[in-house]
Amino acid sequence: MYKVLRKERLTPKAVLLEVQDERAKLVKPGQYALVQANEESEPIPLSFLDVKESSYTFLVEVGGRATLEIAELVEEKIQFIEAPCGSPFPVKNYGKVLLISKNWGVAPLINIGRALKEESNEIYFVHVAEDEERVFLTKEASEISEEFLLFTEDGSLGEEGNSEWALGYFIENFGKPDLIVSAGSNLDSQMINRFAEERNIPHIAMVNAHILDANGLCLACRVLVEGQEKLACIDGPWFDASKVDWDYAIQKEAFYKEEEEKALKTFLRELQRLKARGR
Amino acid sequence: MAKKIRYLDRNKEPTLPPEERVKTFREFELGYSVNLALDEAQRCLFCKDAEQRCIKGCPVHVDIPGFIKKITEGDLVGAYKVITQSDIFPSICGRVCPQERQCEGSCILYYDTVRNRKNKGLPVAIGALEKFVGDFIRISGIEIEEEKEPPTGFRVAVIGAGPAGLSCAHELAKKGHEVHVYEALPKPGGVMYYGIPNARLDKSIIEWEVKRLEKLGIKFFYGYLIGKNITLQELREKYDAVFIAVGAGRGKLGLPGDHLKGVYSAIDFLMRVNLYKANEFPKKGVPVELGKRTVIIGGGFTAVDCAITANRLGVETHVVYRRTRETSSARQEEWDHLMEEGVKIHWLTQPVEVIGNEKGEVVGLKCIKMELGEPDESGRPRPVPVPNSEHIIECDSVIFAIGQRANPIAYEGSGIKTTKWGTIEVNERYETNLEGVFAGGDVINGGDRVVVALAHGKEAAKYIHEYLMSNKEVRK
Ligand SMILES: Cc1cc2nc3c(=O)[nH]c(=O)nc-3n(C[C@H](O)[C@H](O)[C@H](O)COP(=O)(O)OP(=O)(O)OC[C@H]3O[C@@H](n4cnc5c(N)ncnc54)[C@H](O)[C@@H]3O)c2cc1C
Numbered sequence: 225m226y227k228v229l230r231k232e233r234l235t236p237k238a239v240l241l242e243v244q245d246e247r248a249k250l251v252k253p254g255q256y257a258l259v260q261a262n263e264e265s266e267p268i269p270l271s272f273l274d275v276k277e278s279s280y281t282f283l284v285e286v287g288g289r290a291t292l293e294i295a296e297l298v299e300e301k302i303q304f305i306e307a308p309c310g311s312p313f314p315v316k317n318y319g320k321v322l323l324i325s326k327n328w329g330v331a332p333l334i335n336i337g338r339a340l341k342e343e344s345n346e347i348y349f350v351h352v353a354e355d356e357e358r359v360f361l362t363k364e365a366s367e368i369s370e371e372f373l374l375f376t377e378d379g380s381l382g383e384e385g386n387s388e389w390a391l392g393y394f395i396e397n398f399g400k401p402d403l404i405v406s407a408g409s410n411l412d413s414q415m416i417n418r419f420a421e422e423r424n425i426p427h428i429a430m431v432n433a434h435i436l437d438a439n440g441l442c443l444a445c446r447v448l449v450e451g452q453e454k455l456a457c458i459d460g461p462w463f464d465a466s467k468v469d470w471d472y473a474i475q476k477e478a479f480y481k482e483e484e485e486k487a488l489k490t491f492l493r494e495l496q497r498l499k500a501r502g503r
Numbered sequence: 504m505a506k507k508i509r510y511l512d513r514n515k516e517p518t519l520p521p522e523e524r525v526k527t528f529r530e531f532e533l534g535y536s537v538n539l540a541l542d543e544a545q546r547c548l549f550c551k552d553a554e555q556r557c558i559k560g561c562p563v564h565v566d567i568p569g570f571i572k573k574i575t576e577g578d579l580v581g582a583y584k585v586i587t588q589s590d591i592f593p594s595i596c597g598r599v600c601p602q603e604r605q606c607e608g609s610c611i612l613y614y615d616t617v618r619n620r621k622n623k624g625l626p627v628a629i630g631a632l633e634k635f636v637g638d639f640i641r642i643s644g645i646e647i648e649e650e651k652e653p654p655t656g657f658r659v660a661v662i663g664a665g666p667a668g669l670s671c672a673h674e675l676a677k678k679g680h681e682v683h684v685y686e687a688l689p690k691p692g693g694v695m696y697y698g699i700p701n702a703r704l705d706k707s708i709i710e711w712e713v714k715r716l717e718k719l720g721i722k723f724f725y726g727y728l729i730g731k732n733i734t735l736q737e738l739r740e741k742y743d744a745v746f747i748a749v750g751a752g753r754g755k756l757g758l759p760g761d762h763l764k765g766v767y768s769a770i771d772f773l774m775r776v777n778l779y780k781a782n783e784f785p786k787k788g789v790p791v792e793l794g795k796r797t798v799i800i801g802g803g804f805t806a807v808d809c810a811i812t813a814n815r816l817g818v819e820t821h822v823v824y825r826r827t828r829e830t831s832s833a834r835q836e837e838w839d840h841l842m843e844e845g846v847k848i849h850w851l852t853q854p855v856e857v858i859g860n861e862k863g864e865v866v867g868l869k870c871i872k873m874e875l876g877e878p879d880e881s882g883r884p885r886p887v888p889v890p891n892s893e894h895i896i897e898c899d900s901v902i903f904a905i906g907q908r909a910n911p912i913a914y915e916g917s918g919i920k921t922t923k924w925g926t927i928e929v930n931e932r933y934e935t936n937l938e939g940v941f942a943g944g945d946v947i948n949g950g951d952r953v954v955v956a957l958a959h960g961k962e963a964a965k966y967i968h969e970y971l972m973s974n975k976e977v978r979k
């Protein structure tokens with residue numbers, strides 16, 4: 225059991241969650257935690273956003289069942305957290321670095337952006353959100369960057385545009401970066417990668433894969449990197465985007481689509497019952 | 504008067520009928536009643552040379568006639584004490600040991616290990632008796648005091664809470680050392696928890712045993728993946744000795760088509776059900792989806808456990824194995840159970856490719872038939888393909904239960920010496936090439952049995968104790 229120190233709603237689609245944990249000291253930039261809200265819940269990966277001496281903060285964007293459970297049911301305690309997991313981001317001096325986040329991807333990118341800034345990189349930040357409810361942490365993102373640009377796909381806030389468009393706009397106005405880092409969506413990272421490859425810009429991306437144990441045991445999270453099986457949970461989540469088989473990663477993301485819908489429906493009914501009973 | 508030898512009247516453990524047990528994840532072997540246990544204990548001849556027979560067949564050398572004698576005397580606490588001198592988990596070993604190839608296989612009623620010939624009878628049900636004794640103590644609530652030596656001031660880190668780690672921790676704690684166990688998963692027990700289904704080993708037993716260890720003062724830290732959050736080197740600096748017991752639990756795939764939707768490693772599949780109760784999806788959050796029919800590839804413990812589990816999810820279950828039943832490393836009894844439950848087993852069948860449709864979903868498993876040819880290096884007849892025997896078993900999912908691999912995260916890059924299979928190299932004292940670092944269980948042998956892991960943990964503890972007491976000053 226882990227103690228929740230703070231829970232804050234950012235938008236109808238997202239909460240910030242600060243959790244007390246001595247293991248905070250061990251966290252390196254770009255790592256994540258495997259979080260299980262309660263005994264019944266699916267464990268899911270969440271990236272570290274802020275890390276302090278003995279606590280850390282997650283940004284949780286509500287998508288399906290597990291994230292909704294965290295947003296709705298978690299108040300004081302979290303059942304289980306494995307942390308920190310995954311290989312850290314390769315932090316060093318690259319020069320001019322462009323961070324492009326999609327939705328929740330802003331959290332891991334702020335985390336590594338801070339570390340990159342300490343290595344005297346020049347940070348530029350582009351956040352692409354599906355809609356205004358997925359615009360979060362803009363202040364934190366702009367604090368570390370020379371320039372922060374906001375796009376929404378439906379034009380509800382900031383400029384209208386998707387990742388590819390945003391990237392084109394960036395290069396036109398601010399020139400070519402020495403490194404692109406993307407997180408938050410495989411589809412977007414694939415799009416960005418095509419663009420980056422054409423222009424010979426190095427690109428590191430966080431690959432999303434279904435993570436079950438985060439320990440390298442089950443192989444559920446396997447991805448193909450240069451034709452080799454790699455495990456997103458331990459070898460990743462950061463990979464050289466030009467070497468990732470994105471079609472495979474995207475196809476695998478949908479493996480549990482039907483079950484995920486069913487799980488959400490069941491939980492929504494349960495949630496209504498809880499609310500009717502005034503929990 | 505000479506005792507009449509009861510060769511054949513072995514007491515069968517009461518078992519749920521097949522049509523009942525496939526509906527539930529409850530244990531289906533229900534355990535001896537007191538009467539059955541007493542009667543079965545009477546069958547033992549208390550052989551004077553048991554050291555050469557049943558005791559030798561047991562990897563941890565439980566004093567078998569010794570504990571059975573206690574049962575006949577009605578002294579179950581005494582029986583428990585005799586067993587736990589060698590095997591700390593009687594309830595567990597009684598359930599999961601392949602007794603027919605260990606203790607029971609060497610019982611004189613069945614096989615005369617001294618004269619090397621088959622006898623006419625059925626062995627004493629040593630496993631069932633051991634389970635009875637362990638269960639009795641657990642259920643009766645009788646507290647067995649464990650002797651613990653005064654604190655030494657030494658601190659030992661154990662990595663992994665599987666059988667090897669647990670038994671090592673237990674032994675070291677009794678010697679007065681402070682023991683911290685680091686486990687990546689949310690639950691203790693290793694494969695015993697996330698691999699072996701409830702139907703064979705109820706999880707509450709593992710939890711009870713771990714409480715016992717906690718009472719001895721052992722501390723457990725869950726959600727620590729050594730190598731990713733704390734390195735081995737850091738543990739060596741913080742503790743006086745380290746025992747690596749991380750098993751060899753990484754799943755294995757390996758046929759064309761193993762990227763398709765519906766393909767699982769055994770560990771992926773079993774972990775979903777055993778650790779995260781996917782059988783109760785969607786009430787619980789973790790899904791598992793096998794479709795209407797599944798095919799399990801493999802012929803060992805893992806394949807059996809996958810079959811037990813899949814069948815209880817209401818899925819038509821097939822097992823394909825390239826060799827024969829006789830060469831399988833699982834308990835023979837388990838195959839009988841599976842067949843009674845309606846699982847279809849295809850012996851001498853080699854899978855060659857997982858077949859998918861245009862949506863990337865599994866639709867079948869292409870196989871060829873095998874026949875027995877010349878013996879190979881191990882002396883077993885080598886299966887060879889039958890020409891033109893290719894066929895497809897239609898299915899919606901495929902589970903690879905073809906053994907596990909080393910999972911080197913804990914020790915990768917630490918400078919530890921490993922074998923070509925990625926397992927850790929140790930000497931006869933379970934020492935690795937790194938000072939103060941020991942290893943045992945599946946991580947040194949690549950995959951064996953629970954009882955062997957228990958034995959490693961216990962023996963290694965002896966050497967760790969020696970190492971601490973002879974070489975080291977207590978750190979302040
Ligand atoms: C390394 C990593 C770091 C992440 N960091 C964050 C973060 O900081 N904040 C945040 O809001 N989200 C983060 N995510 C995404 C988050 O894990 C998923 O949104 C979440 O698992 C969805 O679960 P759900 O039950 O709410 O939704 P579902 O409806 O069950 O799933 C929605 C989609 O999320 C993905 N997903 C589902 N289950 C898992 C799983 N067990 N592991 C990984 N992906 C899954 C699938 O693509 C799925 O289609 C991260 C993902 C990864 C891989």
Ligand SMILES: Cc1cc2nc3c(=O)[nH]c(=O)nc-3n(C[C@H](O)[C@H](O)[C@H](O)COP(=O)(O)OP(=O)(O)OC[C@H]3O[C@@H](n4cnc5c(N)ncnc54)[C@H](O)[C@@H]3O)c2cc1C
Nearest residue numbers: 663665666667687693694698729750804944945951952953
């Ligand atoms: C499905 C299956 C069924 C089996 N059935 C039987 C049976 O019926 N009878 C029998 O005798 N044997 C059986 N076996 C074999 C037996 O389970 C193993 O030989 C035994 O569990 C090995 O014990 P261990 O302690 O070495 O490792 P494990 O049981 O593998 O335990 C290792 C533990 O270490 C943890 N770990 C791994 N890496 C790290 C890390 N870096 N940091 C922290 N923790 C870590 C793991 O999560 C795990 O909990 C079976 C095996 C499988 C796979």
Ligand code: SF4
Nearest residue numbers: 561565596600605606
């Ligand atoms: S530990 Fe296993 S092999 Fe040894 S006596 Fe008990 S059941 Fe038999």
Ligand code: SF4
Nearest residue numbers: 547548550557610611
């Ligand atoms: S060999 Fe069989 S009969 Fe003899 S002591 Fe062992 S269990 Fe009893």
Ligand code: FES
Nearest residue numbers: 436440442443457
């Ligand atoms: S999540 Fe199980 S191996 Fe990566």
Ligand SMILES: [Mg+2]
Nearest residue numbers: 266288289290
């Ligand atoms: Mg989910």
